[in-house]
Amino acid sequence: MIENDSPRLDAVFRALADPTRRAMLRRLAHGEHSIGELAQPFAMSLAGASKHVKVLEAAGLVRRTVQGRTHRCRLDGSRLAEAYHWLRDYEPFWADHPDAREGLLRADDAAGAAGHRHNRDRD
Template identity: 50%
Template sequence: MANQPAPLDAVFHSLADPTRRAVVTRLLQGEAPVKQLAQPFAIGLPAFLKHLAVLEGAGLIRSEKRGRVRTCRIDAERLAAAEDWLAEQRAVWQGRTDRLAAFVESQTIGSPS
């Protein structure tokens, strides 16, 4: 159902880099300033800022500058979009092996408690 190409391009492209994935994982623990985010990586700040720009461009993170510190936080919606796309695909391929029914059921809950 969902088929928004452009955003997915950006999200998947963001996740194709280990540095950026690490940033995402890190930010899921909570917000953090740029320098602290950059510290674990063996690249210069300019290069790291480009990564942040890619992530922010993809809508995966947001950032706000207070004083001289820019604080970044996760924006998980786009992450969910990526997972949704994969889940859709999985529904198809797993359907061939047998779990389609379970998935459909989980999507169409209609009369629980």
């Protein structure tokens, strides 16, 4: 159950709010990469890139294993899933179903109202 007031969501969305970090994630979707490899495409010092990776890691989006002097980073999708699921509850607000808004996201007000479509757990 994803709380709306969740430091985890804070960290994930904050981490995603930077184009450099999104590009790094995208790169990591192709496979593991070292810090230097991640830094290479950007006009940025290695230290700067290292800080970006640390933000991604702190948000739980990237995990790192140290192999000798290089750090291999890989994407961890679970936190992305939480963000995705949080957003999914708003789907009626962009989908073709203008009436589907009706009563959506009300699972918490009327907590007992089971059987609702879309009554997922997150918030």
